[in-house]
Amino acid sequence: MPRHDPTEPSGALEALTTMWTIRRFEEALEDLYSRGMLHGTNHLSIGQEAVAVGACGALEDGDFITSTHRGHGHSIAHGADPEPMFAELLGRETGYCGGRGGSMHIADVGSGNLGANGIVAGSMTLAVGAALSQRLLGSSAVVLCFFGDGAANEGSFHEALNLAAVWELPVVFLCENNQYGMSMASDLSTAGGSVAGRGAAYGLEGVRLDGNDVIAVAEGVATAAAAAREGRGPALLEAITYRYRGHSKSDRNLYRTQDEIEEWRTERDPIARFEARLLEEGRLDREAIDGARQTARERIRDAVKAAVQAPEPTVDVLEEAVYARR
């Protein structure tokens, strides 16, 4: 059974709270960054919350995900706690990776999150391996592999799809097509017109989803995951979405118009759309919806507070964890 079904009231509340948690998490990072407390780079997924939440909610406990440089939302949606995530980004000892990893390398293996990856398409072949091991170990777990539209132009994408298809492995490849890879519009970089269309080369159907509709994503991933779990091989899904913020901190959005951004924000925002639909269909009332937003706000506020106070790692741990202790 999927973890939560956003068409049911309790699942909807869970999905909505998680979407708000992701948005508030990313906003808190912006705030920390502007206050000079956060260093390095980070890639925000504001506007893309429905993909992470719909997809991870459609998995079962014990399933795995692999993530990308834009992975905070994936982690949260798959069950990570925001506090050690903040701590990791702030370079604190209490971070998921003890401050060694940073924004692009959060892993929470306890929840089945095999880790974000700083290399575009870097996790796609690993997802194939994780699915292979599930098969070899007799597990029914599936692997959800997040990747971007830009990643579909790396050689690894093609090798991963081919191998997963030829070995009929339980991987759901989920492209988060947020229209751009850095400054490059996906229309200009993607021959053939779609990522989903490339599935045909590997005998996969290739399905496009509305990535700003959490229910559509959940249904698409649930169907693909069920098929993979039954041994019917991998799936290629392409969720159409949009990133509101720049690619990373240094991006001033010169390659797109403010109007374009505004249009997505005001007309297709995944959270606003979901809320409107819930109200309209009477699945949640205004109070419940406000409650979800409030819960998320408090979670994030408390998490930031605790993470900021956590100690920095001491230098004596510098050389630990390169190799396993025997």
Added chain:
Amino acid sequence: MAELITYRDAVARGLAQEMRHDETVHFIGEDVAAAGGVFKATKGLLEEFGPERVRDTPISEEAILGAAMGAAMTGIRPVAEIMFSDFLATCWDLVAVEIPKTRYMTDGQISLPLVIRTANGGGLRFGAQHSQAVENWAMSIPGLKVVAPSNPKDVIGLLAAAIRDPDPVLFFEQKSLYPTKGEVPDGEIVDELGVATTVRQGSDVTIVALASMVRRAVEAADELDSLGISAEVIDLRSLVPLDTNTIIESVKRTTRMITVEENPRLCGWGAEIVSIVAEECIWHIDGPLTRVTTPHIPLPSADALEDEFLPSVERIVAAAQKVVQ
């Protein structure tokens, strides 16, 4: 006349200089044209040279270097950017197995006048997959030239030399240096590959450094001065070809040497230099030949850990003191 410009702007100026000089010079990479590069080091080139010569690519490193190689085989002088040097690993077949071997394997029928520019090294909290200093990977491959400038003037001059060179050059720009400034004379600057610079004279110990480590070595030398130790600092500028003469002559005078590199401990270029010095002038040496490196670990992202990881001025000073004792 001279002006003060950043290392970042020097990249764009060097490329523009060479693109004006030779119309077969073309530049390709991810986010390099319209966006002017993730480090803004190639700003203005698209405007001046147009989209034929300054070309954005999809995120396809193998195709970038493969295309550069094929074009270099057939009449173009490509400059290809690999955004972070870590990503060279995704196209390592081209870097290590295709590009460097071609001239030799074809008995000189094919030359590859191409340059691969890339942002190298740590210090910016980017974590283990965006911060490695990998010039030693490249140095170990016969058939590649390996250049790593430490200041804006050298960026222009060495980039020009690399582009005019008939063979493949890997050009490492240290990313923490992009905002740093230096004096650059007006007009065309064309330098020479394989010539080290003695950036500070001294008589007790030679400090051999590269790229971002040059500044730290100079700072350490200033500090050593106040401790009564006179340090000479050599900026290698290129690892292949390597200016062994400048190193050996200096070491013969000072009789002591330390190397300062951003590479992990094992197989860093410092080891190569120590071995050359040991072989060529061991009888002149009065102290242990010493390497200052990063520990042999992946680079950590937390501020506290990254600062400890990179060779610091204090570590260089301590190493020099020990050697001179």
